Amino acid sequence: MYGKNRYDKIFAVYLQKILYETRTKGVIMAKEIYLAGGCYWGVQHYLDGLKGVKETTVGFANGRKDLPDPTYEQVRGGDTGYTETVKVVYDPSVLPLRALLRLFYQIIDPTLVDRQGADVGHNYRTGVYAADEFDLPDIYASLIELQNQTQGKVAVEWGMLQNFYPAGEAHQKYLEKNPAGYCHVPVGKMQWIRTVDPKDYSDPFGAGLRSSSAIFLGSSVTYGAASGGIAFPEFLCMNDGLITIKEAVSGTTLVDNGPDSYIARMKKIYREFPADVFVCQLSTNDATRKLPLADIRSALETILAFARDTFHCPVVFYTNPRFDSKEYAAMVDCLTQLVEEANKDGSGLPVYILDFWNNEVFSKLSQQTLKAWMADPIHPTMAGYQGWWTPVFGAFLEGVVKKGASK
Known part of the structure; x- marks a missing residue:
């Protein structure tokens, strides 16, 4: 910093940073985020391979409030407002949210509207939905960063989670049960994510x-x-x-x-x-x-x-x-x-x-x-x-x- 008392201010910021990290480190062992990236079978299988992910559940998010707990057939065939989504429970001490989001963006085309891969429809729109309002700035910053790296307008929906209903058991861990099943995520990405160290994607925004x-x-x-x-x-x-x-x-x-x-x-x-x-x-x-x-x-x-x-x-x-x-x-x-x-x-x-x-x-x-x-x-x-x-x-x-x- 140039200007008056710059060293005092930098030292004060450094102390605040240490205190903040000391308060948060090791206290929150699990957080939730909800990620929509097209067909949830492939997204779940990809995220399950990422270090720091503790648990995933596929389901339907941010749909009509007058249609609770929809079926797969209803979401796929009707105007329900829901999108196929993966609930991700992760350890932020191993996998910071900014790293998780950067790695999630590796498997979507963020410019597409209501489509990913061969899947077309509003239920295949992309989205990032927070369970905690304190995560919203990192989500927004990650999308600004993504826009900086992308030709074309980023169309990823973001905001607070409004509702989420798990899909049926047949859809959970689908690609583990059906290794030859349909998946829009490239095989190379599935293999690559298992080698990733989240620290390499954890730099602060900016x-x-x-x-x-x-x-x-x-x-x-x-x-x-x-x-x-x-x-x-x-x-x-x-x-x-x-x-x-x-x-x-x-x-x-x-x-x-x-x-x-x-x-x-x-x-x-x-x-x-x-x-x-x-x-x-x-x-x-x-x-x-x-x-x-x-x-x-x-x-x-x-x-x-x-x-x-x-x-x-x-x-x-x-x-x-x-x-x-x-x-x-x-x-x-x-x-x-x-x-x-x-x-x-x-x-x-x-x-x-x-x-x-x-x-x-x-x-x-x-x-x-x-x-x-x-x-x-x-x-x-x-x-x-x-x-x-x-x-x-x-x-x-x-x-x-x-x-x-x-x-």
């Missing part, structure tokens, strides 16, 4: 950012107002080796209305810093102070132009998760329009939005989870930065930096 550099401009959320001044830039520095400048002051606005505004502080950033990406928070303070939308738009344009002209790198704006503010909703719409226009201006420097505001899954988190991750509707806790914001930012920024480096 590990590819090592030695890359980023500038973060923002207010209280970027600063870490509810976590002692430690936020996702510090965790990205500690976990992923990202070199950063963090220019963040709580209570400040995009609109240039004083010496601490975004624009005023932006102009003081070291201009020779070799930034690979410039990240700007869409401040909530402009909304709470009800500043004119035209002035906010002008400030965003100024920040975007300065970042492009000075640092010659991609720009990422990020929004807050939903809170009760029609003014902020209007700001998000304004930003979306600006980014669309900027990406058509021929500059060659892309602009992105990491949009928490319009993320439907995160907008439906339970109050219990929000209490752990958010100190209030706007400000994340230390746990929120570590468990939610950092993996998502890591995966997202890694994709932005890699795209920039490939040009």
Whole structure:
């Protein structure tokens, strides 16, 4: 980290990391995740060969609530809403969720809709369904990472598990009982998975950012107002080796209305810093102070132009998760329009939005989870930065930096 008290902050992040790992290591010996990857016979047989998987069950997930416990024939032949799914019980100390998901993606075509292999229908759609809300950030980050590696749009459904019913006994461990039975997963993959060490797939999301550099401009959320001044830039520095400048002051606005505004502080950033990406928070303070939308738009344009002209790198704006503010909703719409226009201006420097505001899954988190991750509707806790914001930012920024480096 560049900037004031950088060594103290890195040490504080390191202590938080040790405490977090000490609290979690060896405590949770089994977790559940539900994976839909086409015909469940092959998916189950593949996952059964993976070190750290303790138990699997095939069944049907996330279907119509008025049709509990459907039969195989009903799901295959009707409009039930269910998809063939494998319930996976795994040991996270051996097989972290991020490794499990990366290895699951090895056997699906994530761009296909309602189809895998020779199997066609809504019951063969791909999906990742969490039994624990605290797994949602890793799922989302894994799909961002997958999109970064995939040509075409990733169509994997994700979110919380709504319901799951085991299939009949004849379908459980089907390929063990019928070795010559139908399977859309290649034999080579079945053999390969038995040789895999999950540690080789367990890097944190954003590990590819090592030695890359980023500038973060923002207010209280970027600063870490509810976590002692430690936020996702510090965790990205500690976990992923990202070199950063963090220019963040709580209570400040995009609109240039004083010496601490975004624009005023932006102009003081070291201009020779070799930034690979410039990240700007869409401040909530402009909304709470009800500043004119035209002035906010002008400030965003100024920040975007300065970042492009000075640092010659991609720009990422990020929004807050939903809170009760029609003014902020209007700001998000304004930003979306600006980014669309900027990406058509021929500059060659892309602009992105990491949009928490319009993320439907995160907008439906339970109050219990929000209490752990958010100190209030706007400000994340230390746990929120570590468990939610950092993996998502890591995966997202890694994709932005890699795209920039490939040009």
